[in-house]
Amino acid sequence: xxxxxxxxxxxxxxxxxxxxxxxxxxxxxxxxxxxxxxxxxxxxxxxxxxxxxxxxxxxxxxxxxxxxxxxxxxxxxxxxxxxxxxxxxxxxxxxx
Amino acid sequence: xxxxxxxxxxxxxxxxxxxxxxxxxxxxxxxxxxxxxxxxxxxxxxxxxxxxxxxxxxxxxxxxxxxxxxxxxxxxxxxxxxxxxxxxxxxxxxxxxxxxxxxxxxxxxxxxxxxxxxxxxxxxxxxxxxxxxxxxxxxxxxxxxxxxxxxxxxxxxxxxxxxxxxxxxxxxxxxxxxxxxxxxxxxxxxxxxxxxxxxxxxxxxxxxxxxxxxxxxxxxxxxxxxxxxxxxxxxxxxxxxxxxxxxxxxxxxxxxxxxxxxxxxxxxxxxxxxxxxxxxxxxxxxxxxxxxxxxxxxxxxxxxxxxxxxxxxxxxxxxxxxxxxxxxxxxxxxxxxxxxxxxxxxxxxxxxxxxxxxxxxxxxxxxxxxxxxxxxxxxxxxxxxxxxxxxxxxxxxxxxxxxxxxxxxxxxxxxxxxxxxxxxxxxxxxxxxxxxxxxxxxxxxxxxxxxxxxxxxxxxxxxxxxxxxxxxxxxxxxxxxxxxxxxxxxxxxxxxxxxxxxxxxxxxxxxxxxxxxxxxxxxxxxxxxxxxxxxxxxxxxxxxxxxxxxxxxxxxxxxxxxxxxxxxxxx
Ligand SMILES: Cc1cc2nc3c(=O)[nH]c(=O)nc-3n(C[C@H](O)[C@H](O)[C@H](O)COP(=O)(O)OP(=O)(O)OC[C@H]3O[C@@H](n4cnc5c(N)ncnc54)[C@H](O)[C@@H]3O)c2cc1C
Ligand code: SF4
Ligand code: SF4
Numbered sequence: 095x096x097x098x099x100x101x102x103x104x105x106x107x108x109x110x111x112x113x114x115x116x117x118x119x120x121x122x123x124x125x126x127x128x129x130x131x132x133x134x135x136x137x138x139x140x141x142x143x144x145x146x147x148x149x150x151x152x153x154x155x156x157x158x159x160x161x162x163x164x165x166x167x168x169x170x171x172x173x174x175x176x177x178x179x180x181x182x183x184x185x186x187x188x189x190x
Numbered sequence: 191x192x193x194x195x196x197x198x199x200x201x202x203x204x205x206x207x208x209x210x211x212x213x214x215x216x217x218x219x220x221x222x223x224x225x226x227x228x229x230x231x232x233x234x235x236x237x238x239x240x241x242x243x244x245x246x247x248x249x250x251x252x253x254x255x256x257x258x259x260x261x262x263x264x265x266x267x268x269x270x271x272x273x274x275x276x277x278x279x280x281x282x283x284x285x286x287x288x289x290x291x292x293x294x295x296x297x298x299x300x301x302x303x304x305x306x307x308x309x310x311x312x313x314x315x316x317x318x319x320x321x322x323x324x325x326x327x328x329x330x331x332x333x334x335x336x337x338x339x340x341x342x343x344x345x346x347x348x349x350x351x352x353x354x355x356x357x358x359x360x361x362x363x364x365x366x367x368x369x370x371x372x373x374x375x376x377x378x379x380x381x382x383x384x385x386x387x388x389x390x391x392x393x394x395x396x397x398x399x400x401x402x403x404x405x406x407x408x409x410x411x412x413x414x415x416x417x418x419x420x421x422x423x424x425x426x427x428x429x430x431x432x433x434x435x436x437x438x439x440x441x442x443x444x445x446x447x448x449x450x451x452x453x454x455x456x457x458x459x460x461x462x463x464x465x466x467x468x469x470x471x472x473x474x475x476x477x478x479x480x481x482x483x484x485x486x487x488x489x490x491x492x493x494x495x496x497x498x499x500x501x502x503x504x505x506x507x508x509x510x511x512x513x514x515x516x517x518x519x520x521x522x523x524x525x526x527x528x529x530x531x532x533x534x535x536x537x538x539x540x541x542x543x544x545x546x547x548x549x550x551x552x553x554x555x556x557x558x559x560x561x562x563x564x565x566x567x568x569x570x571x572x573x574x575x576x577x578x579x580x581x582x583x584x585x586x587x588x589x590x591x592x593x594x595x596x597x598x599x600x601x602x603x604x605x606x607x608x609x610x611x612x613x614x615x616x617x618x619x620x621x622x623x624x625x626x627x628x629x630x631x632x633x634x635x636x637x638x639x640x641x642x643x644x645x646x647x648x649x650x651x652x653x654x655x656x657x658x659x660x661x662x663x664x665x666x667x668x669x670x671x672x673x674x675x676x677x678x679x680x681x682x683x684x685x686x687x688x689x690x691x692x693x694x695x696x697x698x699x700x701x702x703x704x705x706x707x708x709x710x711x712x713x714x715x716x717x718x719x720x721x722x723x724x725x726x727x728x729x730x731x732x733x734x735x736x737x738x739x740x741x742x743x744x745x746x747x748x749x750x751x752x753x754x755x756x757x758x759x760x761x
Contacts, residue, residue, distance in 0.1 A: 095584070098597040100490050100534035103559070115557045119589055140590050143561050145534070 102147040105186065112182040114139040116172040123166035123176060134160055135176050142183065154187050192225035192320050197253045198312065199244065201235040201260035203290055210294040212305045216259070219309040223316045223756075227251055235260050241273050248277035255279075255319040259287040259312045280324035282686065282744060287315035310757045317756035321749045327683040328722050332418035332439040334358060334677050339410055339616065342370020343659050344651025344666040345444035346392045351670035352442075353401040357677055360436050361396065361404045362424055368393050368404060370446050372659050376475030379521035379658075380548060388659075405434075413441075413619055416723035417646030418682045440646045440673040443630065444666065445616065447608040447652040450498030450508070457494050457604050458573030463581050466497075466606045467519060474525050481530045483601055488533060491526065492583045492599040493519050494571055495539040499607030502567060510627045512607030512656040516543040519605045520551045520560075527558040535560040536597050538571050538585050563587040563595065573602055608656040620647055621708075629655045640669040645684075648672055687744035688725040689732060691718050695739035702731040702740060 106112050117139050124136050133156050141149040150157075160180050167176040200217050202208035213231045221229035228247050232240045235258050247253060256279060258270050263286040271281035289308040297304035336352050338345045341363035349361045367373065368389070375385030396402050407428035415421045420441060424434045449468050452459040459466075463483065465473070473483065481488040495516065501507035516539070523535050537560055544552040556562065565571055565585050576582035581599045586592055610629045617624065623643050625631035630649045633641045640648045650669040651662040676682055689710075696718055703711050703718075710724035711731060732740045732747070741747060 095594045095596050098536070098595050100598065103534065104532070107559070115559065137591065144536075144563075144587075144590065144595065146590075146593075146595070 096146050096149060099145045099147045101145070102150075103143070103145040106142055106182065112142065112179050114143055114174055114179055117143075117174050118172055120171060122169050122171060126165050126169050128163060128165055129159060129161060131156060131159065135166060135174075135180060138183070139174075139179065142179075150183070151187070157183055157187065194225035194255050194320050195227045195251060195253050196225045196255035196257060196316060196319050197228035197244065197247050197251065198223075198226055198230070198257045198316060199235050199240070199259070200229075200231045200289075200308075200312065201258065202231065202233045203260060203294075204234065207260070207290050207294045210298055210301050210304045211289055211308045212301070213308075215305050216289075216308045216312060220312050220316060223313055225255065225320045226316060228253065236266055236269055241269075244270075244273050245277040248274070248279050253277075253279065254283060255322060256284045257287060257312065257315045257319050258284075259289045259308065259315065261290040262288050282325035283319065283322045285315045285319045285322070287311050310759075313756040313759060314753040317752040318749045321746065321752060322744070325686040325743060328686055328688075330416070330418040330682050330684065330723055332677050332679070332681055333420075333437045334680075335360065335436070335438045336440045336442060336673055336677070337362065337410065337420070337422050337436065337438045338442045338444060340364070340370070340443065340445040340651070340653070341368035341404065341406075342444060342446045342651060342662070343372045343389065343392065344446070344653075344662040345370070345442070346389070346396055347663045348442050348444060348650060348666040348670050349402045349404075350392070350395050350399065351667055352674060353399040355670070355674045355678065357401065357674060359399075359402040360422075360424065360438065361402055362408045362410055363404065363406045364409050364445075366407055366428070368396075368406065375471065377521075377525060379517050379551060385659075410616065410619065416721070417684075418676065418723075420646065439677045440648065441620065442666075442669045442673055443616070443620065443622070443647065443649045443653055444651045444669075445613055445653040446611055447629075447656065448611045450512075450606040450609050452497055452604055452606065457497060457571070458581070458602060459604060461573065461575065461581065463600060464573060464602045464604065466604050467515060467522070468606065470601070470603045471518070471522060474522055474529070477529060479529065481526060481533065486579075486600065488530065488600045490534045490580075490597070490599045491523075491536070491601045491603060492571075492581075492597055493523070493535070493537045493539075493603045493605055494573075494583070495519065495537065495605045497604040497606045498609065500540065500567075506628075508607065508609065508627070510607075510656065511543060513543070513661075514656060514658040515605045515607055517548045517551065517658065519603070520544055520548070520555045522603070523555045523560050524551060524558065527555070527560070536583075536599075537562045538565055538583070538587075539563070540565060540567060562589070564589050608652060611653065613653075620644060622647065622649070625655075627655065629653065640665055640672055646676070684723060685727060686722075687727040687742065688722055689720045689727065689729070690741050690743055691720060692739045692741065693717055695737045696735075697737055697739075699736065701736060702734050705731045705734045 162177045164177050200213045217229050217231050256274050267286045271284050274281045274284045293304045293308045335358035338349050338361045349359045352359045372385040373389040378385050408426045411425045412423035418439050420438050454460045458464040499512040569586050571585035583597045586594045623631045630653050632639045640650050648669040650665040710721045712719045729742045
């Protein structure tokens with residue numbers, strides 16, 4: 095059982111630079127990731143949208159292993175600004 | 191031997207029939223049947239050229255009977271009756287034999303069997319035709335007035351439409367005010383217009399039309415007569431109670447739906463903070479600023495979809511989808527985003543059915559931050575009370591990789607569906623059939639969506655099945671065209687293929703009286719009579735008569751016996 099914490103969404107969302115509402119969970123991003131990161135960004139975004147803070151914190155090392163190469167971003171059919179979102183999350187994790 | 195002169199045409203239907211049935215063999219096998227003077231095959235019997243040829247044969251050969259062995263009578267019975275009529279032959283001396291659906295399409299792997307069956311069916315058709323009498327359709331003059339039952343958005347719109355076609359309308363509403371459910375709504379999807387105002391405008395249109403008489407606090411209490419000419423009694427309550435009798439040619443039923451009422455404990459219903467969608471909508475429409483419930487600010491909202499719809503088990507499950515609720519819940523979510531921009535909204539759904547353009551609302555809701563989670567049909571969410579007076583909803587979210595989530599909530603909205611309105615009195619009065627979903631049943635959902643088995647009685651709006659308001663109005667307008675198409679002509683023609691009592695043979699025992707599902711059999715001291723406008727020709731009464739005094743015109747005992755003999759004859 096994972097706890098949804100709506101306050102977490104607000105904190106991340108406050109930056110206004112995180113926006114994954116358009117993500118439809120298709121998985122193209124995970125498929126093209128040169129690092130083969132399974133969590134990124136598809137699953138991660140879902141956890142952030144829901145406000146599952148624990149899962150995001152548990153995976154901070156993974157979030158930092160992203161190359162920000164934007165391979166996913168150019169392939170995302172929903173036009174999600176993936177790299178920007180990842181950067182926002184790093185900033186949030188660092189601040190805490 | 192027969193002194194009849196019958197023409198028989200066996201159709202190839204392109205290859206639909208002749209690829210499996212040897213039509214020439216059939217022709218030869220029936221060419222010498224009693225009464226047959228013309229026996230031909232045709233590539234397409236329904237083509238203009240063949241129709242012309244039939245007319246010529248009927249005239250030149252003086253035919254007094256016609257048989258076409260082709261497709262289903264549903265498709266072409268009217269076509270070939272018309273051919274007979276044009277040639278001066280009584281249309282009821284025509285018999286259609288279906289050797290496509292019943293032979294070629296059914297026995298694709300047995301050509302010989304299909305051919306033999308076709309021979310037998312055509313012989314039976316010829317035998318019946320030998321005993322046909324000329325019949326005339328029953329003509330009934332129609333009253334240019336319509337009774338509309340229920341003044342929700344469907345009934346109101348139907349009344350306006352009928353009046354605009356020049357028909358008088360009696361609009362009967364049970365409650366003190368017209369408008370139905372839409373009259374109680376604020377902002378509506380997809381246009382954002384106010385429901386109350388929409389209804390006020392529509393009622394204004396109704397009042398402008400002198401042809402419409404609106405009765406509120408009123409109910410229909412008795413009905414007699416048949417299509418084209420009903421007599422209806424309306425009981426009016428309120429300040430000046432009384433009973434009014436009116437004559438109408440058709441009846442349009444627009445009695446609407448009820449909201450599904452969850453049982454106590456169903457998804458936590460009954461707990462503080464668990465409410466239904468209509469209750470939530472009322473709260474929303476009545477709130478100007480930030481959303482509050484029982485004096486508390488509402489920050490986290492969880493919606494649970496399909497409550498009371500698409501049920502799997504239990505007693506009399508509502509298996510149907512209620513259509514309006516996904517859209518109404520998503521629309522409510524957008525209203526929340528406007529009033530309380532910081533509220534968090536979680537939608538727990540089974541399938542999002544924001545069909546057509548309503549998909550745009552769904553996208554907008556997601557962009558505004560609403561999160562959608564899918565639950566499996568066998569794992570409905572659970573609702574329990576949590577810390578700090580909040581509720582906690584648990585759900586296994588299929589979109590989060592089957593993770594079980596615990597979501598805190600100030601409000602849990604049960605997205606309840608539509609159920610048929612309790613209207614047993616009306617159902618009984620009009621003898622309206624109910625579908626499996628227990629809404630009023632149409633004849634065919636796509637081809638005849640507002641007609642019922644009871645001639646002259648139409649259904650529209652949500653009494654027929656779940657619909658949103660624009661779909662209800664569309665079906666109301668369909669009922670307007672159907673009703674008006676009968677009444678504007680001034681008369682209706684009914685099939686004369688109905689029961690007939692031989693007064694010589696009848697000894698007034700009355701055994702037949704209760705066999706008729708349409709109450710078409712009447713008895714007085716002198717005779718048993720069949721009400722020709724009410725009889726549907728189902729034949730239910732004929733075999734019950736101990737004296738054999740009832741015959742079904744077009745399917746008399748002697749005709750049926752001759753058909754059986756022909757079917758069993760050696761090939
Ligand atoms: C919470 C909620 C929100 C909705 N939001 C929207 C929306 O935003 N947009 C939208 O398009 N649709 C919406 N709908 C759907 C909409 O309410 C229906 O489509 C519409 O009300 C159907 O109209 P109707 O005339 O068929 O039935 P009703 O509105 O139910 O009207 C039936 C009328 O018949 C009367 N009646 C019943 N029995 C008898 C009788 N025996 N004799 C005489 N009168 C009788 C009733 O009193 C009533 O006035 C919503 C529904 C709900 C529950
Ligand atoms: S490719 Fe885009 S839409 Fe698809 S899962 Fe990744 S972020 Fe979401
Ligand atoms: S419209 Fe949506 S909520 Fe309503 S029954 Fe259908 S799927 Fe369920």
